[in-house]
Amino acid sequence: MAECKSRHGYSSCSNRHRKMSLLWLLLMICAFSGDSGGGGGPGGFIRLAAAEHVRELEVSEGVPIGHQIGFIGEFVHDENGDSGPPYLIVPVPGSAVDTDLAIDHTTGEIRTKVALDRENRSSYSLVAIPLSGENVRVVVRVLDENDNAPTFPTPIMSIEFPENTPRDVKRTLNPARDADLGRYNTQRYSIVSGNVNNAFRLSSHRERDGVLYLDLQINGFLDRETTPAYSLVVEALDGGSPPLRGQMTVNITIQDVNDNQPIFNQSRYFATVPENATLGTTVLQVYATDQDAGENGQVEYAINRRQSDKEQMFRIDPATGLISVNKPLDFETRELHELVVVAKDRGMQPLETTAFVSIRVTDVNDNQPIINVIFLSDDATPKISESAQPGEFVARISVNDPDSRTEYANVNVTLSGGEGHFGLTTRDNIIYLVIVSLPLDREIKPNYTLSVIATDTGNPPLHAAKDIFLTVTDINDNAPEFEKDVYHANVMEVADPGTSVIQVTAVDRDEGNNSAIVYSLLDTPDTHSHWFQIDSHSGLITTRAHIDCETDPVPQLIVMAQDNGRPPLSSTGTVLVTIHDVNDNEPIFDQSFYNVSVAENESKGRCILKVSEARTTPQSPQTVPH
Numbered sequence: 001m002a003e004c005k006s007r008h009g010y011s012s013c014s015n016r017h018r019k020m021s022l023l024w025l026l027l028m029i030c031a032f033s034g035d036s037g038g039g040g041g042p043g044g045f046i047r048l049a050a051a052e053h054v055r056e057l058e059v060s061e062g063v064p065i066g067h068q069i070g071f072i073g074e075f076v077h078d079e080n081g082d083s084g085p086p087y088l089i090v091p092v093p094g095s096a097v098d099t100d101l102a103i104d105h106t107t108g109e110i111r112t113k114v115a116l117d118r119e120n121r122s123s124y125s126l127v128a129i130p131l132s133g134e135n136v137r138v139v140v141r142v143l144d145e146n147d148n149a150p151t152f153p154t155p156i157m158s159i160e161f162p163e164n165t166p167r168d169v170k171r172t173l174n175p176a177r178d179a180d181l182g183r184y185n186t187q188r189y190s191i192v193s194g195n196v197n198n199a200f201r202l203s204s205h206r207e208r209d210g211v212l213y214l215d216l217q218i219n220g221f222l223d224r225e226t227t228p229a230y231s232l233v234v235e236a237l238d239g240g241s242p243p244l245r246g247q248m249t250v251n252i253t254i255q256d257v258n259d260n261q262p263i264f265n266q267s268r269y270f271a272t273v274p275e276n277a278t279l280g281t282t283v284l285q286v287y288a289t290d291q292d293a294g295e296n297g298q299v300e301y302a303i304n305r306r307q308s309d310k311e312q313m314f315r316i317d318p319a320t321g322l323i324s325v326n327k328p329l330d331f332e333t334r335e336l337h338e339l340v341v342v343a344k345d346r347g348m349q350p351l352e353t354t355a356f357v358s359i360r361v362t363d364v365n366d367n368q369p370i371i372n373v374i375f376l377s378d379d380a381t382p383k384i385s386e387s388a389q390p391g392e393f394v395a396r397i398s399v400n401d402p403d404s405r406t407e408y409a410n411v412n413v414t415l416s417g418g419e420g421h422f423g424l425t426t427r428d429n430i431i432y433l434v435i436v437s438l439p440l441d442r443e444i445k446p447n448y449t450l451s452v453i454a455t456d457t458g459n460p461p462l463h464a465a466k467d468i469f470l471t472v473t474d475i476n477d478n479a480p481e482f483e484k485d486v487y488h489a490n491v492m493e494v495a496d497p498g499t500s501v502i503q504v505t506a507v508d509r510d511e512g513n514n515s516a517i518v519y520s521l522l523d524t525p526d527t528h529s530h531w532f533q534i535d536s537h538s539g540l541i542t543t544r545a546h547i548d549c550e551t552d553p554v555p556q557l558i559v560m561a562q563d564n565g566r567p568p569l570s571s572t573g574t575v576l577v578t579i580h581d582v583n584d585n586e587p588i589f590d591q592s593f594y595n596v597s598v599a600e601n602e603s604k605g606r607c608i609l610k611v612s613e614a615r616t617t618p619q620s621p622q623t624v625p626h
């Protein structure tokens with residue numbers, strides 16, 4: 001049946017050569033009919049009909065239309081005896097001779113009718129039957145030209161590598177194909193661009209089908225965190241001169257592997273929270289990042305309860321890292337909370353990091369600072385001796401947080417109210433010392449009210465004030481003083497022993513025992529002090545014995561006032577006593593003439609002359625001392 005069809009195909013074909021003589025047609029039909037063999041193809045019947053020789057012609061592909069390929073009968077008609085043109089042209093079925101070649105059967109000239117393409121059809125076959133002699137089997141071979149570039153099946157190819165893929169691992173890429181033959185086929189590949197840090201290289205090998213197969217190999221180490229993707233432009237070149245090229249973009253996605261642990265943006269976090277903070281109050285936020293992608297880079301936060309905050313005073317939001325108050329805080333119970341916070345990624349094999357969070361609880365109710373004063377006196381009471389020299393310390397001042405008991409630094413402490421007698425000194429702005437600036441005198445000012453004010457530059461500013469009531473203590477720096485230097489007293493000669501003569505008073509400006517006065521009389525026998533006595537406490541002078549105007553009309557006393565200080569101080573005063581004679585009897589003079597001299601400024605009532613009665617022992621007249 002195949003032959004039948006061929007025959008029909010041939011018949012229809014030969015219809016176009018109606019000019020051919022009927023005779024030849026019949027000849028051919030006979031030849032076919034007589035072919036009892038199974039050999040297919042037109043050659044069979046031609047061989048039966050006549051002997052055949054082969055005429056091979058070559059033509060490069062792509063030559064212009066109308067290009068002369070050659071002649072059928074050239075060189076052959078001499079030896080083989082074909083009769084030359086004209087020919088009956090019989091194309092081999094399916095060889096497209098009719099469409100692509102123009103054959104002049106009268107001359108045997110073959111020309112191209114279309115642009116030939118070896119890659120479409122590499123040869124043409126026909127049988128030329130001369131009027132006599134051997135048939136010519138004509139084969140026109142189309143020669144290859146480099147008219148095809150290597151071509152990748154797709155312009156873009158996407159592949160993926162996990163970032164921990166070892167070096168030299170291969171991935172097959174779609175190879176480029178080039179329809180041309182031999183050296184005009186694909187010869188090599190190269191990466192034109194996109195190969196950051198030479199991460200990849202190409203390798204290729206040719207297989208039996210002639211295709212140059214292509215592999216992409218890892219040339220180094222992949223790190224998604226550094227380069228997450230590559231876009232390589234791969235070029236294929238053939239062996240032409242110049243070579244033709246084809247390109248393909250290879251998009252490479254580096255797949256994440258959990259090779260990075262979360263990293264906190266601080267290794268330690270600090271925060272303070274007032275102790276009355278309500279539950280849920282946010283204290284601070286910790287923050288960690290993980291360079292990995294997807295779940296490998298998603299960070300979850302937790303408090304490590306095994307190591308910290310077992311009481312769950314605080315809690316942390318796993319997603320945001322916000323730490324908030326979970327239970328009522330109490331400054332007095334716990335002032336500092338140290339939390340160990342863990343950041344963990346959500347990879348299959350998670351990685352984690354820890355950070356430390358210090359939360360200081362502040363005492364809100366009691367944050368008023370207090371000024372702490374320590375007096376440097378022997379019994380730590382607010383006093384200073386009036387003998388204190390400038391520069392001597394009075395008190396130590398510091399400003400304390402009463403709850404933490406820590407002393408504030410850089411506090412500005414000022415002092416007022418000392419009238420310049422007191423000042424402040426500090427070396428470190430933490431401890432201040434109150435010092436004496438000017439000499440003190442208790443007898444002038446026995447006490448001072450000093451005001452201490454502490455401020456700082458904080459926000460809110462620290463402000464505290466305190467008054468100090470400072471007593472100046474006494475030293476025995478004043479002797480008793482008599483109200484007068486000289487006292488005058490009168491006493492009747494007849495006075496009984498014990499009669500009051502005069503009370504002297506001395507005053508001591510000191511206080512206490514330093515001003516407790518004891519009076520005494522100095523023993524002066526020549527001025528008859530023994531006639532008198534003095535009360536040591538009251539200073540009252542009384543007679544002690546009978547006094548005698550004639551013996552001494554003006555006895556003179558030296559009184560001493562001594563205080564009870566240590567050592568005691570004393571002073572003296574003079575008492576002049578005038579003794580008055582009292583006589584109510586008729587006087588009997590023992591002398592008829594008394595010769596007495598009296599100073600003109602002599603005080604009134606003074607004994608200037610004692611006139612004794614006759615019975616008394618005559619006494620020598622007494623003259624006035626001055």
Ligand SMILES: *[C@@H]1O[C@H](CO)[C@@H](O)[C@H](O)[C@H]1NC(C)=O
Pocket residue numbers: 096099100117120121
């Ligand atoms: C191949 O050749 C046939 C005729 O022989 C033609 O019709 C066709 O267009 C050609 N194809 C190409 C790709 O040149």
Ligand SMILES: *[C@@H]1O[C@H](CO)[C@@H](O)[C@H](O)[C@H]1NC(C)=O
Pocket residue numbers: 156158231251
């Ligand atoms: C390939 O990568 C390039 C550059 O990154 C991008 O513009 C393009 O859209 C990618 N193509 C595909 C198919 O992923």
Ligand SMILES: *[C@@H]1O[C@H](CO)[C@@H](O)[C@H](O)[C@H]1NC(C)=O
Pocket residue numbers: 274276277278364365
């Ligand atoms: C905490 O105490 C301070 C001072 O007493 C007060 O001003 C503040 O309002 C209190 N806060 C809360 C949440 O009770």
Ligand SMILES: *[C@@H]1O[C@H](CO)[C@@H](O)[C@H](O)[C@H]1NC(C)=O
Pocket residue numbers: 265266285286287
């Ligand atoms: C760390 O992150 C926290 C929360 O976002 C932020 O408050 C803090 O300022 C950051 N610290 C640094 C050093 O960037």
Ligand SMILES: *[C@@H]1O[C@H](CO)[C@@H](O)[C@H](O)[C@H]1NC(C)=O
Pocket residue numbers: 412413414
């Ligand atoms: C302390 O206060 C005084 C008086 O207000 C001021 O003159 C002085 O500059 C202050 N010192 C400091 C360190 O603030």
Ligand SMILES: *[C@@H]1O[C@H](CO)[C@@H](O)[C@H](O)[C@H]1NC(C)=O
Pocket residue numbers: 445446447
């Ligand atoms: C303090 O001294 C004044 C005199 O400057 C005095 O009047 C006052 O009584 C004294 N106060 C005390 C408590 O000693």
Ligand SMILES: *[C@@H]1O[C@H](CO)[C@@H](O)[C@H](O)[C@H]1NC(C)=O
Pocket residue numbers: 512513564
């Ligand atoms: C005062 O002196 C008396 C007697 O010398 C003594 O007993 C007393 O203790 C002294 N008082 C003081 C306060 O020193």
Ligand SMILES: *[C@@H]1O[C@H](CO)[C@@H](O)[C@H](O)[C@H]1NC(C)=O
Pocket residue numbers: 595596
């Ligand atoms: C009295 O005495 C003075 C000197 O003592 C003497 O000069 C004078 O003469 C005397 N007078 C009589 C009258 O004796």
Ligand SMILES: *[C@@H]1O[C@H](CO)[C@@H](O)[C@H](O)[C@H]1NC(C)=O
Pocket residue numbers: 599601602603626
């Ligand atoms: C009288 O005057 C003398 C000399 O001027 C003087 O020394 C004497 O103390 C005075 N006597 C009296 C009691 O005033």
